[in-house]
Amino acid sequence: MGKNDTQYALDDLLIARMAKEFKGDEIVGAGGTLLSAISAVLAKNTHAPDMIISGGSLNLFDSSFMPTLGISEFIGVDKAKANLTWIELFDIIFHKKFLIWVGAAQLDRFGSANISLIGEWHKPKAMLVGARGLPDDGVQNEKMMYHVMKHSKNTFVEKVDFVCSAGFTAKREEMGIDRGQPAVVVSNLGVFDFDEEKRTMRIQSLHPGVALEQVVKNTGFELVIPEDIPETEPPTAEELEIINRIDPLGIRKLERADPEQKNKLVLEIMKNEREYIENRAF
Amino acid sequence: MADKRMSIEDVIGQIKPGDTVAIGGGGMQRKPMAIVRAIARSNLKDLHIVSFLGGPDVDLLVGAGKVRAVTFSYVGFDSAGLAPNFRRARQEADLDFFEGSEYIIISGLEAAAKRLPFFPTRSGLGSDILEVNPNCKVFDAPFTGEKLVAVKAIEPDVALIHVNYADPSGYGQILGDVFIDNIITKASKKTFMTTEKLVSTDFIEKNFRTINILRLWVTGVVETPYGAHFTSCFPNYLQDMMHVGVYLKAAKSKESFREYLDKYITDYDNLNYIARIGDIENIKVTSP
Numbered sequence: 001m002g003k004n005d006t007q008y009a010l011d012d013l014l015i016a017r018m019a020k021e022f023k024g025d026e027i028v029g030a031g032g033t034l035l036s037a038i039s040a041v042l043a044k045n046t047h048a049p050d051m052i053i054s055g056g057s058l059n060l061f062d063s064s065f066m067p068t069l070g071i072s073e074f075i076g077v078d079k080a081k082a083n084l085t086w087i088e089l090f091d092i093i094f095h096k097k098f099l100i101w102v103g104a105a106q107l108d109r110f111g112s113a114n115i116s117l118i119g120e121w122h123k124p125k126a127m128l129v130g131a132r133g134l135p136d137d138g139v140q141n142e143k144m145m146y147h148v149m150k151h152s153k154n155t156f157v158e159k160v161d162f163v164c165s166a167g168f169t170a171k172r173e174e175m176g177i178d179r180g181q182p183a184v185v186v187s188n189l190g191v192f193d194f195d196e197e198k199r200t201m202r203i204q205s206l207h208p209g210v211a212l213e214q215v216v217k218n219t220g221f222e223l224v225i226p227e228d229i230p231e232t233e234p235p236t237a238e239e240l241e242i243i244n245r246i247d248p249l250g251i252r253k254l255e256r257a258d259p260e261q262k263n264k265l266v267l268e269i270m271k272n273e274r275e276y277i278e279n280r281a282f
Numbered sequence: 283m284a285d286k287r288m289s290i291e292d293v294i295g296q297i298k299p300g301d302t303v304a305i306g307g308g309g310m311q312r313k314p315m316a317i318v319r320a321i322a323r324s325n326l327k328d329l330h331i332v333s334f335l336g337g338p339d340v341d342l343l344v345g346a347g348k349v350r351a352v353t354f355s356y357v358g359f360d361s362a363g364l365a366p367n368f369r370r371a372r373q374e375a376d377l378d379f380f381e382g383s384e385y386i387i388i389s390g391l392e393a394a395a396k397r398l399p400f401f402p403t404r405s406g407l408g409s410d411i412l413e414v415n416p417n418c419k420v421f422d423a424p425f426t427g428e429k430l431v432a433v434k435a436i437e438p439d440v441a442l443i444h445v446n447y448a449d450p451s452g453y454g455q456i457l458g459d460v461f462i463d464n465i466i467t468k469a470s471k472k473t474f475m476t477t478e479k480l481v482s483t484d485f486i487e488k489n490f491r492t493i494n495i496l497r498l499w500v501t502g503v504v505e506t507p508y509g510a511h512f513t514s515c516f517p518n519y520l521q522d523m524m525h526v527g528v529y530l531k532a533a534k535s536k537e538s539f540r541e542y543l544d545k546y547i548t549d550y551d552n553l554n555y556i557a558r559i560g561d562i563e564n565i566k567v568t569s570p
Contacts, residue, residue: 057311057459057516069361070521073311073458073514074567083492086462090385116381117372121414127372129358129365132335135383135409164383166408175407175420175429270523277520277567 008235010188011035011252012243013207014147016235018101018186019043021145022051027097028089030054034255036101036147037067041246042239054098058084067251069266071273096142096179102134104146104185106160109200109221111167111182113138113146114160121162131164138165143183149255151187153220156201168199188256189215191232195224205232249273283451283483288502290320290550293474296501297321297440300328300350304391304436304470306443306463307513308335309360310521312456314444314476315339316509316552322346323547330378332438333357334387334462338513338529341365344377345539351378353436355387362526366533380415382406382433388462390417390436394469400432407431441470444509445495446518448477452500453486453493458516460494467499476506478518508556511565519565 018039022029029044029051031037037055044051053065056072061084063076092098105128106114115134119125138144144165148155166172167182185192190206202224206215208231216223235243243252249269257265294317297303303321307313318339321329328350333340336357343349345367357368371377382390385405393401402421407429412418417434443463445454454475456463467473475495480503486493509515512522512529532542546558556562 058461059457059459059516070310070514070523073516074520077517083460085460085464086384086388087465090388093385121381121410123375124373127364127369130354130356130381131383131409131411132356133384135406135411136385138409139404139407163408163410169408171408177404177408274564 008240010207011256012235012240013232014186014188015039015042015243015252016239017191017232018145018147019046021101021184022048022099024048024050026050027099028052028054028092030098030100031147032101033103033147033149034067034251036103038243038247038252039101041065041067042242045242045246046239058086058089067247068249068273069251069269071277074277090136093136093140096140098137099141099143099145100137101145101147102137104148104155106155106157107146107148107185107201108157108160108167109223110169111144111194111201112160112163112169113144113165113167113182114162115164116162118161131162134164138180139177141180144180145183146185148185148187151189151215152218155187156219156221158220168194189218192223198224200224202226203229205230207232208234249276283497285450286452286497286500286503287450287480288504290317290504290506290552293317293502293504294320294324294326294550296472296474297326299326301439302330302332302437304332304438304441304466305339306441306461306466307337307339307510308459308461309337309356309358310362310513311461312444312458312510312515313337313339313513314442314509315511315513316444316476316506317442317474318342319547319552319555320550321348322543323550332387332391332436332466334384336368337365341367341533344368344371345533346543349377351380353380353382353387353390355382355384359526359530362523363530366530367539370536380417382411382415382418386411386415386418386431386433387436388465389433391462391465391469393433393435394437395465398435400434402430402432404430436469438466438470439472441466441473443467443473443495444476444506444515446478446515447481447485447489448475448495448503449481449483449486450503451483452495452497452503453483454495454500455486455489455492456494464494467495472501473499474502474504475500476504476509478507478509478515480505506552508562509552511556511559517567519567522559522565524561524564525559
C-alpha cells in the first residue's frame with residue numbers, strides 16, 4: 001500500500017491511527033494486541049510524552065517498553081520507576097487513569113464485546129482465553145477501544161456469544177454503569193465510532209483502497225453510514241521512522257502474516273530476541 | 283526461627299485430594315512449575331485450581347487429569363498462543379469452571395485474605411459473567427444505593443508460589459512481577475514456596491525493603507533451581523520457547539500429551555526434568 005511518495009504497510013497505518021486515541025494525558029496506556037501495543041509506544045514518542053506505557057511487567061513500571069514475543073518483562077530494567085502491585089494497578093484503573101486497546105473476538109452493533117469464547121458458555125465451540133480484564137475495564141475506563149484484526153461476519157456479529165463488556169445495552173442502564181462506553185473500533189478495513197442518537201456502530205473512515213461494499217458485506221449487522229466517508233489518514237514519514245525504531249524486531253509483521261510465513265517469522269524473531277538479550281541492547 | 287525447609291515430596295504429602303489450590307505467577311511468568319509437575323506425577327486428584335492468570339500451570343494439571351474445577355479469568359500461553367488441554371476440557375464441558383475477570387478473582391481472594399465473606403466491586407456489572415458465575419451477586423450498596431457486585435470469598439486450602447530468594451524461615455523475595463502471590467498466601471490455609479535459591483536470614487535482612495512474602499503465611503520452603511521452567515523467572519531465565527513448542531505439539535491430543543508426561547515428568551526431581559529438557563543455557567540471562 002502506498003500513497004503519494006510515502007510507502008507504508010497496513011500495519012503502520014493501523015498503529016498510527018490507534019496511537020491517536022491516546023490523547024496525551026498523564027495516564028497508563030496499553031495495547032492488548034501487538035499493533036495496539038506498538039501504537040501506545042508511538043503515542044508516547046510523539047504527542048503523549050507524559051503517558052506511562054504498560055505492557056512489560058509491573059515490576060518495571062514506567063520503564064521503556066518494547067513489544068517482543070517472550071522477553072518484554074526483561075526490557076527496561078534500568079529505566080523502571082516503581083515496583084507496582086496489582087492492587088495499585090487496579091486503583092489506577094478505578095481512577096480512570098488507564099486506557100487499553102482490547103483485541104475483540106466479537107463485537108455487536110451496540111459495542112458489546114467478547115474475548116472469552118465462541119459458542120455457548122457451558123460448552124463452547126471454541127474456547128479462547130477467558131474474559132480477562134475486560135469486565136473490569138468495561139465498567140471503569142474513560143472509554144473502550146477495540147482492535148479487530150480481521151473484519152468479517154464472524155467478528156462483527158449480530159449478537160456476541162458472551163458479553164465480557166456491555167455496550168449501549170438496557171443492562172448498562174439498569175446497572176447504572178456510567179463508564180467504559182464503547183468509543184472506537186479499528187479493523188483492517190476501517191475506523192468506527194458510535195452514533196450519538198442510535199447508539200450503534202458508525203463508519204468513521206475507511207482505509208485507503210477499501211470500498212464501502214466490502215465493509216457492508218463483511219459486517220454482520222447494519223452500520224450507520226454517513227454521507228461523506230473520509231479515508232483513514234495514512235502515517236506520516238516521521239511516524240513511520242518512529243515505528244521502525246520502536247519495533248526493531250518487526251513484531252508488527254506477525255499479526256497479519258499467513259500461517260506459513262508466521263512460523264518462519266516467529267523463529268527469526270526468537271533468534272533476534274536472544275541476540276537482543278545477549279547484546280544488552282536494553 | 284523455625285526451619286521450614288522440606289522436599290517436594292513433603293509438599294505433595296500435605297495436599298489432599300479434592301483440595302482447592304491457588305497458584306501464583308501469571309501466564310508464562312514465574313509459575314511454580316516444579317510443584318505443578320510433581321502434582322501431575324502424584325496420586326492427587328479432583329483439585330480445584332484457582333489461577334487468576336492461568337498458563338501452563340492450569341493446562342498441565344488439566345492435561346494430567348488432576349483437576350475437577352478451575353477458577354480463572356484467563357488461561358493462555360500469552361504470545362505463544364492458547365492453552366490446549368484447558369481448551370479441550372472447556373469445550374468438552376469436562377470440569378466445573380468458574381470464570382471471573384481479573385479483579386473478580388482478586389476480589390474473592392482479597393475477601394479471604396481479609397477474612398470477609400465477600401468483597402465488593404463494580405467489575406462484571408452488565409456482563410454475562412454474572413449469568414454464569416454463582417459466586418458473583420449484584421447488590422445495592424448501603425449508603426449510596428448503587429449497584430455493585432459481591433464476590434464470594436475464595437478460600438484455598440493451599441497456595442503454591444515460586445520466588446527468587448527465600449530463607450529457611452519462610453521469608454521470600456520476588457524480583458519480577460509479583461502478580462497476586464502476596465494475596466494468595468494470605469487467602470490460603472497453607473502456602474508452599476519453591477525458591478530459585480535458598481539464602482540465609484542475613485540476606486533477607488540486607489534486602490528487607492524488597493521482601494514480598496512473610497514467613498507468617500508460609501508452611502514450607504523448597505529450594506528448586508529452574509522451578510518455574512518452562513515459564514520465565516525474571517531476572518534469571520526467559521520462558522523456554524523451544525520447549526513451549528514441544529509442549530504445544532504434544533498437547534494436541536490427550537494421547538500424545540500422556541506420552542509427553544511419561545517422557546518428561548518421571549519423578550519429583552526437578553533437576554532430573556531439567557536434564558531431560560536439554561539445552562538450558564539457551565534461556566539463561568546474565569544479570570546486568
